[in-house]
Amino acid sequence: MITEAVENGGGDMEIDGFEQKPEKVVPDGFDVNYLKIYYGKLFPYTDFFKWMSYGNDGKHPGSDQSYFGRREFSFTLENDIYLRYQSFNNLSEMENSIKEKCPFKIDIGPVYNVDVSTILPWLIMNLICVLPDQNLTEFE
DSSP: OEEEEOTTSOOEEEEOOOOOOOOOSSOSSOOHHHHHHIIIIIOOHHHHHHHHHTTOSSSSTTOOTTTGGGEEEEEEEGGGEEEEEEOOSSHHHHHHHHHHHOOSEEEEEEEOSSOHHHHHHHHHHHHHHHHHHHHHHHTO
C-alpha cells in the first residue's frame, strides 16, 4: 500500500498502488518433462490400482479377478490425441503403459461386462459389415 496525504485537510489515506511482483520461476508453457518425472517417481500406481479395483484385487475369495481388466481408461496425449478403450490386466501393465504414453489426462471409464480390449475390434467388425450394405442400398 502507498500512503499519501489528502489535500482537503483529511489525514493520511492509504491508496492501492502498483506493487512489483516477482518474476515467474515456472515458464508459461507446459513442460512435458515434468510429466515424465511425475509418472516416473511420484504417481501412486499401487493406490490407484487398489482404488479402481474396488476390493476385487484378489485378497478375498469372492473377488472378481477380471474386474480391473474390464474397466475402460482413456488417455489424452500431447496435441489433444485421445486414446480410448485402454484396459490393463494388472498393476504392472497399467504402470508401463502410463510411463510409456505419458498422458496429459487420464479419464476413468466404466466397467464393462466384457473385456475392454474385445470391444473395439467388435465395433469395427460390425461397422465394416453394416456400412457397405447401407451405402449400397441408398444409391438404388
